[in-house]
Amino acid sequence: MSQERGALSDADRKLPRVRVPFVIGQVLVLIGLLIAGLGPMLWLFKAAISPTQDSIRSPLGWFPSGQVQWQNLATAWQQGHIGYYLGNTAYIAAGTAIVSLIVCTTAGYTLSVLRPRWGSVLSALILATLFVPHIVSLVPLYLTVLKLPLVHANLTNTFWAVWLPPAASAFNVLIVKRFFDGIPREYFEAARIDGAGSIRVFTSLVLPLSRPILGVVVLLSIISSWKDYLWPLLVLTNPDLQPVSVALPKIAKVTELNIQLAGLFLALLIPVLLFLVFQRAFLRGVGLSGGIKA
Amino acid sequence: MLFALPVLLVFLVFSWGPIVKGLVMSVQQTNLVDPVKWVGLDNFHYVLTDPGVGQAALNTLWFTLLALLFGFPVPVLLAMFLSELRGRSWLYTTLAYLPVITPPVVAILLWRFFYDPSPSGMFNTILGTVGLGPYPWLDSPSSAMPSIVLEATWAGAGNAVIIYLAALTSVRADLYEAAELDGAGVVRRVWHVMLPHLRGVLLLMLLLQVIGTMQLFTEPLLFTGGGPQNSTMTILLLIYNYAFVNGDYGAATALSVLLAIALAVLSAVFQLATRGWSTE
Numbered sequence: 001m002s003q004e005r006g007a008l009s010d011a012d013r014k015l016p017r018v019r020v021p022f023v024i025g026q027v028l029v030l031i032g033l034l035i036a037g038l039g040p041m042l043w044l045f046k047a048a049i050s051p052t053q054d055s056i057r058s059p060l061g062w063f064p065s066g067q068v069q070w071q072n073l074a075t076a077w078q079q080g081h082i083g084y085y086l087g088n089t090a091y092i093a094a095g096t097a098i099v100s101l102i103v104c105t106t107a108g109y110t111l112s113v114l115r116p117r118w119g120s121v122l123s124a125l126i127l128a129t130l131f132v133p134h135i136v137s138l139v140p141l142y143l144t145v146l147k148l149p150l151v152h153a154n155l156t157n158t159f160w161a162v163w164l165p166p167a168a169s170a171f172n173v174l175i176v177k178r179f180f181d182g183i184p185r186e187y188f189e190a191a192r193i194d195g196a197g198s199i200r201v202f203t204s205l206v207l208p209l210s211r212p213i214l215g216v217v218v219l220l221s222i223i224s225s226w227k228d229y230l231w232p233l234l235v236l237t238n239p240d241l242q243p244v245s246v247a248l249p250k251i252a253k254v255t256e257l258n259i260q261l262a263g264l265f266l267a268l269l270i271p272v273l274l275f276l277v278f279q280r281a282f283l284r285g286v287g288l289s290g291g292i293k294a
Numbered sequence: 295m296l297f298a299l300p301v302l303l304v305f306l307v308f309s310w311g312p313i314v315k316g317l318v319m320s321v322q323q324t325n326l327v328d329p330v331k332w333v334g335l336d337n338f339h340y341v342l343t344d345p346g347v348g349q350a351a352l353n354t355l356w357f358t359l360l361a362l363l364f365g366f367p368v369p370v371l372l373a374m375f376l377s378e379l380r381g382r383s384w385l386y387t388t389l390a391y392l393p394v395i396t397p398p399v400v401a402i403l404l405w406r407f408f409y410d411p412s413p414s415g416m417f418n419t420i421l422g423t424v425g426l427g428p429y430p431w432l433d434s435p436s437s438a439m440p441s442i443v444l445e446a447t448w449a450g451a452g453n454a455v456i457i458y459l460a461a462l463t464s465v466r467a468d469l470y471e472a473a474e475l476d477g478a479g480v481v482r483r484v485w486h487v488m489l490p491h492l493r494g495v496l497l498l499m500l501l502l503q504v505i506g507t508m509q510l511f512t513e514p515l516l517f518t519g520g521g522p523q524n525s526t527m528t529i530l531l532l533i534y535n536y537a538f539v540n541g542d543y544g545a546a547t548a549l550s551v552l553l554a555i556a557l558a559v560l561s562a563v564f565q566l567a568t569r570g571w572s573t574e
Contacts, residue, residue: 006380007470007488009474025375029372030385036389036390037389037393038389038392041392058414059408059416060419103300103301104301106297106299107297109297110297110298116295122301126305129313133505136312136313137309137312138537142537143319144307148307149307149311164308168309170309223395227397227398230511230512230534234538248400249399249516261407264404268396268397272392272396275392282391283456286460
């Protein structure tokens with residue numbers, strides 16, 4: 001097996017004419033990334049606990065007035081109702097993740113393990129949606145949610161309107177199916193010989209074996225629902241149900257700057273913490289998405 | 295069959311159904327109150343003669359061009375560099391991915407503050423220390439779109455970096471070793487081994503980025519609302535206005551279908567033109 005190496009070999013790395021620019025490059029790139037990646041977040045934290053005048057008059061200052069206003073965060077949480085909206089966001093994200101999980105695991109199981117005769121047709125139909133730009137279905141999807149076909153229910157201003165549509169994700173179905181494909185067939189045969197039905201095989205064999213990929217699906221759907229703006233803006237017009245992303249621009253119009261920035265900071269905190277804790281699964285999921293697309 | 299039920303229902307109602315419905319609606323007139331009327335190509339005629347559409351198409355293409363110019367090379371170079379870092383690259387990838395994890399609304403509201411056109415605005419203060427500016431940023435028709443591109447590039451670069459990094463880890467080490475034994479220097483190893491290996495992903499990401507940037511919406515809506523003087527009005531923002539401001543669903547779907555056709559033609563031409571290059 002070949003070991004890990006890149007274009008630079010170990011011998012290269014010892015040469016001064018390679019090493020010096022390489023090290024300088026590393027430092028420069030690190031500084032650039034610190035400014036671009038961490039900079040805005042740190043600044044936002046500083047601004048969130050500063051008086052408004054500080055942020056407006058000298059945005060680059062380090063607490064020039066020496067006044068730290070921790071209460072901004074509490075004010076934004078309570079009077080700005082950021083806490084309440086974050087609760088909505090969390091509820092929406094959790095529901096989206098659960099519905100997505102149900103759809104993509106059962107679909108993956110059908111396509112990868114049960115393999116009915118019409119499986120390839122279903123597979124092709126799901127795959128085809130990857131090639132249709134989202135925009136074609138934005139307006140009709142909105143009208144669908146407004147009046148569900150056959151049952152004629154109106155889903156707007158219910159959480160189902162934001163939980164269900166993202167579950168129709170070809171990408172999720174595909175990565176889960178691929179993972180299921182990798183489970184040795186012998187397992188299923190052994191389970192069947194032991195008398196397990198297809199439901200039993202699904203719940204006590206396939207699901208426990210596929211925890212890593214399910215984690216990826218959950219994380220990606222939580223983050224994408226956390227980031228979503230347009231769709232909840234359209235279907236959740238009742239302010240009591242809106243997620244923080246829809247509420248923030250409205251809050252920004254009527255709230256003093258320091259409270260507004262404190263709200264932004266609170267809304268940013270949770271996705272960043274989630275990312276830092278589950279970093280590996282995240283980056284794996286994004287890498288996977290590249291693999292699927294390629 | 296029981297297991298296929300969720301996926302069938304969800305895709306039928308929320309994916310296949312709306313796609314078909316979108317095509318049908320583009321030749322209908324409907325405002326949800328009066329009965330549906332079939333109007334043939336009237337919607338397309340209306341959309342194509344709306345002077346706003348030409349402007350929006352140009353704006354969208356301008357954004358796409360700028361976004362490619364800045365947004366495409368940066369992640370490639372960054373990923374190529376990071377792939378040489380071995381163990382320490384996690385710190386770099388984490389930092390590069392932080393903007394991606396930032397909810398777009400938070401990022402936009404924050405950047406809108408950074409773009410404050412007064413001399414004491416964030417960016418103007420920074421540039422002022424080296425004697426530049428103050429610039430109007432979002433307030434001028436000529437600099438509003440580039441300002442949006444800058445934010446969008448910042449927000450999207452990390453994702454592309456991770457995808458390129460994943461592709462680069464699959465370069466077999468013996469290819470580099472063979473190149474080295476044949477006397478190829480570092481530059482030639484990058485040029486003849488690393489880049490050819492990325493070719494497929496690069497072409498694909500180029501296409502995906504064009505398709506993605508043509509559907510720009512949240513940024514112009516929250517940054518500028520399409521202004522100043524319609525300089526940031528994009529096709530998608532126009533579709534949104536047609537449907538949800540004017541209530542003209544026929545025109546909105548007609549424009550959506552036109553955009554989708556444009557994107558499909560673009561992908562087909564792109565695939566044909568690059569078929570020779572993408573295979574090694």
